[in-house]
Amino acid sequence: MGASTDPLVATSARYRAFAEVEARGMSACYEGWAAGVADDPGIVALIDRLPAVKRQPNLVFSAARLHGAAVGEYPVFADWLREHWAAVAATCLTHATQTNEPGRCAVLLPALAALAGPLALIEVGASAGLCLHPDRYSYRYRIADSDGERMLHPFDGPSPVVLECTVSGPVSLPERMPEIVWRAGIDLGPLDVQSDENMAWLDALIWPEHDDRRSRLQAAVAVAREQPVEIVRGDLNDEIAALVARAPAGATVVVFHTAVLAYLNEPDRHRFAAQMAELPVRWLSNEGQSVVPGVLERLAETPAPSHSLPASAFILALDGEPIALTQPHGRSLHWLG
Ligand SMILES: C[S@@+](CC[C@H](N)C(=O)[O-])C[C@H]1O[C@@H](n2cnc3c(N)ncnc32)[C@H](O)[C@@H]1O
Structure with a gap:
């Protein structure tokens, strides 16, 4: 299990690890979002309302995109996430990361x-x-x-x-x-x-x-x-x-x-x-x-x-x-x- 999926690792560190290890070179958008979350105590506090196993970057970002978060810069995403947090959190609680490739x-x-x-x-x-x-x-x-x-x-x-x-x-x-x-x-x-x-x-x-x-x-x-x-x-x-x-x-x-x-x-x-x-x-x-x-x-x-x-x-x-x-x-x- 990597740091970004380990529920024992603090949220900020999980998002930092996700940005630097998993998203870098794979998704500029997710790298930017995850690095932004890692440095944003307000968004971290929102995410910390979820159970630890539900705080994974991949789950939160996928739920946000399901609800219409647009691909783009972190500040726009952060504003969007604050506004739509209730819907995103509900999806995180009922869904799991189960990519089928x-x-x-x-x-x-x-x-x-x-x-x-x-x-x-x-x-x-x-x-x-x-x-x-x-x-x-x-x-x-x-x-x-x-x-x-x-x-x-x-x-x-x-x-x-x-x-x-x-x-x-x-x-x-x-x-x-x-x-x-x-x-x-x-x-x-x-x-x-x-x-x-x-x-x-x-x-x-x-x-x-x-x-x-x-x-x-x-x-x-x-x-x-x-x-x-x-x-x-x-x-x-x-x-x-x-x-x-x-x-x-x-x-x-x-x-x-x-x-x-x-x-x-x-x-x-x-x-x-x-x-x-x-x-x-x-x-x-x-x-x-x-x-x-x-x-x-x-x-x-x-x-x-x-x-x-x-x-x-x-x-x-x-x-x-x-x-x-x-x-x-x-x-x-x-x-x-
Ligand atoms: C990342 S997905 C991979 C799906 C598929 N194997 C693929 O490669 O596209 C992992 C899947 O394993 C399932 N899974 C995880 N732990 C399991 C368990 N103990 N028993 C059955 N399924 C499990 C999850 O629900 C999820 O659908």
């Missing part, structure tokens, strides 16, 4: 396609389930340091969702889509793709300048609306065994997750890893570096030089063994061989 399918797909099919997919921490449709999107894989690229389409032709990803390392890109015969998810608070209100929240969670992600989200929602997938409401540790038991016989069951285990405490991460070792599944994780028990330690034993590991990179691991480094939104994939 279909772009992450681009880094999952080569690993899925390399498994013996047909596949039964289970995503834990699925949010609205947009990563449960990897075979229904098109992909443009650009080969790093060359002009080469590889397009990959669903069995029934090109998808309106085209995910772009730059690949490096000894990657072997799939020739065809994996065959996925069954899919389901688990989430503490599933979002319903059929609900315009839920989808407006997913849109608000995307950072202001990331327009490519916003249009991709809309296209992916349209795909997902045509093919509803069940997402069980509950804790992943409590629900996983029962869901695995429901998968069809004869399929390889793949349990996967991306940007989820950071939300669990240490004992619950270990409990989940132990279940993955015991259940008859393949386990594909795509998480921050120190999140999945044992993965970072095993990475140190691979040929990948540690200095090539940007702090923000996720580690893609199959059955606990690191296989690739990935950009957190799926924009790039470095295969470890």
Whole structure:
């Protein structure tokens, strides 16, 4: 957990850390807003009326944008926030940060396609389930340091969702889509793709300048609306065994997750890893570096030089063994061989 999401860290310091570590280089607007909040005791006092777990910059800013806060300079935002605080606070209390990024399918797909099919997919921490449709999107894989690229389409032709990803390392890109015969998810608070209100929240969670992600989200929602997938409401540790038991016989069951285990405490991460070792599944994780028990330690034993590991990179691991480094939104994939 970073300082900006740690409820034990004082609000001003959380916003400072968010500005300097998470937003810098990613969103000039959020960097400005977060730095402004950090130096503004009046706004900090407003935010401190929320329970500590609800003071995260990403939650407060997304709630503000849902209610119409315009992208721009901090002083204008601060005035707006004072005026609309009641509505923003109510949204913070009833919503959570659960960004659903279909772009992450681009880094999952080569690993899925390399498994013996047909596949039964289970995503834990699925949010609205947009990563449960990897075979229904098109992909443009650009080969790093060359002009080469590889397009990959669903069995029934090109998808309106085209995910772009730059690949490096000894990657072997799939020739065809994996065959996925069954899919389901688990989430503490599933979002319903059929609900315009839920989808407006997913849109608000995307950072202001990331327009490519916003249009991709809309296209992916349209795909997902045509093919509803069940997402069980509950804790992943409590629900996983029962869901695995429901998968069809004869399929390889793949349990996967991306940007989820950071939300669990240490004992619950270990409990989940132990279940993955015991259940008859393949386990594909795509998480921050120190999140999945044992993965970072095993990475140190691979040929990948540690200095090539940007702090923000996720580690893609199959059955606990690191296989690739990935950009957190799926924009790039470095295969470890
Ligand atoms: C950041 S979102 C990622 C969503 C999706 N995996 C993706 O990559 O687009 C994290 C999701 O994990 C869910 N989550 C967090 N802790 C959970 C738990 N203990 N059990 C089930 N879901 C959980 C949250 O509700 C949220 O929807």
